[in-house]
Amino acid sequence: MQETREHGVDRVLQEIVAGTAAVIGDDFFAALVRHLARALGVRWSFVSEFTPGRDRVRTLAFCADGELLENEEYALDGTPCQEVLAGETRLYTHDVAKLFPREPDLAEMGAEGYLAMPLTNLQGEVIGHLAIIDDKPFFGEPRELSVFEVFASRVAAELERRTAQLALRRSEARVRGILNGATDAIITIDGERRVTMFNRSAEQAFGCSATWAQGQPFDRFLSKRFRHLLDKYLSGPPGARDAQARKVWAPEGISAKRADGSEFPAELTISEAQLEGECLVTVILRDLNERQAAAGQLRQLMLEMDSLKEELRQQYGKVEVVSASPKMHDLLAQVERVAATDATVLLTGETGVGKELIARTLHDRSRRRERTLVKLNCAALPAELIESELFGHEKGAFSGAAARRIGRFELADGGSLFLDEVGELTLSAQAKLLRVLQDQEFERVGGTQPIRTDARVIAATNRNLAAMVGNGTFREDLYFRLNVFPIHIPPLRERPQDIPVLAQRFLNESARKLGKPIKGIDPKSLARLQAYGWPGNVRELQNLIERSAILADHPVVEIADSLLGAARAEPARHARCSLKDAERAHILAILNETQWAIEGPGGAAALLGLAPSTLRSKMIRLGIRRAE
Numbered sequence: 001m002q003e004t005r006e007h008g009v010d011r012v013l014q015e016i017v018a019g020t021a022a023v024i025g026d027d028f029f030a031a032l033v034r035h036l037a038r039a040l041g042v043r044w045s046f047v048s049e050f051t052p053g054r055d056r057v058r059t060l061a062f063c064a065d066g067e068l069l070e071n072e073e074y075a076l077d078g079t080p081c082q083e084v085l086a087g088e089t090r091l092y093t094h095d096v097a098k099l100f101p102r103e104p105d106l107a108e109m110g111a112e113g114y115l116a117m118p119l120t121n122l123q124g125e126v127i128g129h130l131a132i133i134d135d136k137p138f139f140g141e142p143r144e145l146s147v148f149e150v151f152a153s154r155v156a157a158e159l160e161r162r163t164a165q166l167a168l169r170r171s172e173a174r175v176r177g178i179l180n181g182a183t184d185a186i187i188t189i190d191g192e193r194r195v196t197m198f199n200r201s202a203e204q205a206f207g208c209s210a211t212w213a214q215g216q217p218f219d220r221f222l223s224k225r226f227r228h229l230l231d232k233y234l235s236g237p238p239g240a241r242d243a244q245a246r247k248v249w250a251p252e253g254i255s256a257k258r259a260d261g262s263e264f265p266a267e268l269t270i271s272e273a274q275l276e277g278e279c280l281v282t283v284i285l286r287d288l289n290e291r292q293a294a295a296g297q298l299r300q301l302m303l304e305m306d307s308l309k310e311e312l313r314q315q316y317g318k319v320e321v322v323s324a325s326p327k328m329h330d331l332l333a334q335v336e337r338v339a340a341t342d343a344t345v346l347l348t349g350e351t352g353v354g355k356e357l358i359a360r361t362l363h364d365r366s367r368r369r370e371r372t373l374v375k376l377n378c379a380a381l382p383a384e385l386i387e388s389e390l391f392g393h394e395k396g397a398f399s400g401a402a403a404r405r406i407g408r409f410e411l412a413d414g415g416s417l418f419l420d421e422v423g424e425l426t427l428s429a430q431a432k433l434l435r436v437l438q439d440q441e442f443e444r445v446g447g448t449q450p451i452r453t454d455a456r457v458i459a460a461t462n463r464n465l466a467a468m469v470g471n472g473t474f475r476e477d478l479y480f481r482l483n484v485f486p487i488h489i490p491p492l493r494e495r496p497q498d499i500p501v502l503a504q505r506f507l508n509e510s511a512r513k514l515g516k517p518i519k520g521i522d523p524k525s526l527a528r529l530q531a532y533g534w535p536g537n538v539r540e541l542q543n544l545i546e547r548s549a550i551l552a553d554h555p556v557v558e559i560a561d562s563l564l565g566a567a568r569a570e571p572a573r574h575a576r577c578s579l580k581d582a583e584r585a586h587i588l589a590i591l592n593e594t595q596w597a598i599e600g601p602g603g604a605a606a607l608l609g610l611a612p613s614t615l616r617s618k619m620i621r622l623g624i625r626r627a628e
Contacts, residue, residue, distance in 0.1 A: 028158050029061035030068055032151065037063045040148075042134040044109070047119075047155055049128035049163075050085065057081065057128065060159070078102030084116040084129045091115045091145070094137035106133075113138030117149060119156035120515075127163070130155050150550060153515030185285040189218045191413075193234075196280075205285060208259035215404055218283075223255045223263055233270050234281070256285060321354075321361055322505050325495035326623060331358075331487060338485045339365035344437065346422075346482045347460040349489035352539030355460040356420060358489060363416040368456060371415030374408050378429075379421035386429050388445050397446025409442060412455035422482065423463035423474060430475045437481040457482070492534040492541065496585055497623070499530050499541065506542045507557065510549035517555055525559035527589035532564055584622040587615075596626050 029047045037045040046062040051073065058073040076082040080100055084090050092099060096114040097106040115138060116131035130152045185202035189195055195218050198210040206213065206221055219227055233248050248270040255263045266285045321332060338345055339362050347355045356375070363373040381389055388397075392407030408417055425433065436442045437457065441450045459482045468474035492498065503521055511518035521529075534540055544564070548557050590604045597603045598612050605612040619625075 026060065026162075029155070030063075032155060033061045033063040034066065034068065036130075036132065036151065038066065040132060042113075042132045044133040045131065047128065047130050047159075048081070049119075049159060050126070057085065060128070080106075080114050081116060081129060081131070084118050084131070085126055087118050087120075087126050089117045091138065093139065096133070109133065110135040112136055115145075115148065117152040119152060119159055121156065121160045121163075127156065128159055150514055150516070153513065156515070157513055187213075187218070187283045188280050189283070190280075193218050193230075202285075205264070206256070206258050212259070221257050221259075223257060226254050226256055226266075226268075229254065230270065230283075321357060322498075322501055323495070324497040324501050324625070325490075326497075327490050327495050328498065331489065332361075334485075334487055335362050336365060338362070338487075340367070341485075342456050344457045344459070344482055344484045346465075346484070346486045347458065347489060348465075348486065349460075349462060350491045350537055351462050352537035353489040353491055354538050355462075355489060356418065358487065359416075359418045359458045359460065362458060363418075366416065366456070368415050372412060373416045373418060374412035374455075375418045375420065376408050377420045379424040383426045383429075386426065387432060390429065391432060391442045391444055392447075393445035394447045397444070401446065404444075407442075407444065409436060409453045409455050410451065413453050415455065417455045417457050419457060419459045421461060422459040423461040423465055423468060427473075427475065430478050434475060434478045434481060437478075492537045494581070496530050496581075496588060497625070500526060502538060502541055503529060503545055506545040507549060510546045514549060516549065516552065518549055518552055518557055519555040520557070522556050522558045523592040523595055525557070527592040528559060528561075528564060530588050530592070531585055580622070583618075584624060587618065587622065587624060591624070591626075 033045040033047060037043070044062075044064050047060045048057040049060055050057055055077075056073055056075050059071040062069045062071060076085060078100060080090055080092060080096060080103075092114040094112050097103075097109070097111045100106055111133050113134045113136060114131070116129050118126045119128040119130060121127050130148075132148075185205040186197070186199045187195060187202050188197040195213050195216050198213040200210075202213070203210055218230075222230065229248060229250060250266075250268050254266050254268060256266045256268075257263050268283060268285045270281065270283050272281050321328070323329065323332070335358065345359075345362060347358055349355055359375075360373060363369060376389060378386060388401075388405060388407065390407050390409060392405045392410055393401050395401060395404050419433075432442060436453065436455075440454065441452050443450055465474050465479050465483075469476045469479050492502075500521075503526065507518060507521060510516075529541070536543075544559070547563060548559050551560070552558075587604070587608065590607050591598075594602060594604045594607065598605050598615055600606070603612070605615040608615060610618070
C-alpha cells in the first residue's frame with residue numbers, strides 16, 4: 001500500500017470511481033476488485049458472499065496480479081475471514097500466514113498483509129466481505145482505511161440489490177415451472193382475445209407449439225358453444241367483473257378445437273386476474289381437483305413475485321418532490337388540479353430541473369396510478385426506430401422485424417405515457433402522434449388494423465416548441481394538442497429556498513448508500529451553493545453532493561471550491577438574476593455564515609449594516625425562512 005500513500009487518497013478514489021461508475025451486478029464486482037487492487041498496490045483483492053449454511057463463503061470476483069480468477073467456495077474455519085464474517089473489520093499488518101497456519105493458501109501466497117471488512121444489508125446482517133491481501137506488510141493509515149470503507153459500503157448495497165433480483169428471477173422461474181409442469185392446459189388472452197401465454201400441456205392438448213400459438217386469435221381454438229360462453233363472460237367492461245361472481249366453470253358439454261381443426265371434449269374454467277394492474281383472462285382446461293391445487297399455488301407465487309418487485313421499487317426507485325420554494329408550491333398545486341383529469345400536460349424547463357419527477361408525481365396522483373407509467377426518451381433513439389417504439393410493429397414490417405412488437409402506447413393503455421424530449425420527434429412521428437391525440441387510435445408499423453388506446457400523454461421538453469413551430473421543425477397542430485395544460489418548471493437559480501433542503505436530502509441519501517455518519521453541510525459551503533448559478537440545475541446539485549459525500553472525512557461536509565468550477569465566482573453572470581434575487585441570495589449567504597444569528601456584534605444585521613428590525617422586514621418581504 002506504499003504506492004497509495006505517495007499518490008494520495010484522492011487519486012485512489014478517482015481511479016476506483018472511474019473504473020466502477022458505469023457497471024452494476026457481477027460486472028461491478030469484477031471491475032471493483034481489479035481497480036481496488038491496482039489503486040491500493042496490492043496483489044490480491046476479492047468480494048465474497050455467504051453460502052446458505054453460513055459456514056462457507058463463495059467469491060463473487062477474485063483478482064490476482066491484475067487478472068480475474070475463477071470464483072471458488074471455501075470453509076471459514078481457520079481463516080482470517082471467520083472473524084470478519086462475524087461482523088468485525090480485521091487488519092493484519094504482517095505475518096498473516098503465520099497467524100493462520102491452518103490456511104495453506106495463505107502460506108502458498110506468501111501473504112503478509114490482510115485487510116477485510118464485513119458487508120452488511122439494510123437490516124444490519126453480515127452478507128459477505130471485501131478483502132485485500134499482499135505479500136508485503138500493510139501500514140493501515142486511517143485515510144486508506146476510510147477509502148476502503150466507502151467502497152465496502154457500495155459493494156454491500158450492490159450485493160443486496162443482486163440478491164433481491166436473484167430472488168425475483170427465482171420466483172419468476174418457479175411461476176413458469178408451475179405453468180409448464182401443470183397437467184392441465186393453461187392459456188391467457190389479452191383484450192383483443194389473442195393468446196399471450198400457452199403452457200406445455202396446452203401445446204399437447206391443442207397440437208401446436210407455444211411459439212406458434214402466441215399472438216393467434218384464441219377464437220380459432222373454440223367451438224361454437226365455447227365461443228358463446230367466452231363472449232358472454234367478456235361482455236362486461238374490463239376490470240369491472242367481480243372475480244368470484246364472474247368465474248365460469250363448464251364441467252361438461254364444451255369442446256375445443258385443435259390446431260388441425262379437430263375437436264375434443266373439455267372441462268374448463270374461465271377467470272380474470274389482476275397482475276400489476278393488467279386484467280388477464282385465463283382459460284384452464286383441466287381436472288377440477290388438480291385445478292384447485294395448481295391455481296392456489298400459482299396465485300401465491302404471483303403475490304410473492306409482486307411483493308419482490310414492490311420491494312425493489314421502494315428501495316431503489318422511490319422518489320418524491322422536496323421543496324421549500326413558493327414557486328414550486330404553486331407548481332404542485334397545478335399538478336394536483338390537472339392530475340384528476342385526463343388532459344394532456346406539457347412540461348417545460350431547462351435540463352436537469354426534474355421534469356420526469358413531476359411527470360411521476362402527476363401520474364401517482366391521478367386515477368391511473370394503479371396502472372403503468374411508461375416512459376420514452378424521444379432523443380435516445382434513431383429516427384428510423386422511434387415510430388416502432390411508440391406504436392409497435394408487425395412481423396416483417398422492416399428488415400430485422402422478426403416478430404410482432406408491442407409499442408409504448410399499447411403498454412400504457414389505461415395508464416400514462418411520458419414522452420421526454422418530445423421536440424426531437426421526426427415530422428413523420430409527429431403526424432402519427434397527432435392522430436393518437438385526436439382519435440385515440442393508431443396502427444402498428446406495417447399494420448393495417450387500427451388499435452384503440454386510453455393512454456394519458458405527459459410530454460416534456462427543454463426546447464422552445466413555439467419557436468420550432470415558427471421555423472417549421474415542429475407541427476403547429478401537434479403543439480396545440482400537447483400544450484393543453486402547460487407547466488413550466490423553474491430553474492434552480494430561481495428557487496434558492498430549495499437548495500438547502502435538496503442538498504440535505506441528497507446528502508442523507510448518499511450517507512445511507514455509503515454507510516458514512518454524515519450529518520450536514522458546512523454553513524459557508526451552503527452559502528456558496530446558494531450563490532452559484534446551477535446551469536445543470538437539480539441534477540448538477542445531486543451529483544455535486546454525492547461527490548462531496550464520497551470525499552468527506554467528517555460528519556459536517558465541506559464543499560470543495562474546485563467542485564463548483566470556475567462559474568462559482570460569477571453567480572450573477574450565470575444566474576442572470578434580478579436585483580431582488582441578488583439581494584435575497586446575498587442575505588441568505590450572510591445568514592448561513594452567521595448560522596442565522598440576526599442580532600449582536602457578529603450577527604447578520606451588523607454584517608449587512610442594517611438594523612435588526614430592518615433585516616427582519618426584508619426577510620419577510622423576500623420570503624426568506626430558515627429551513628427546518
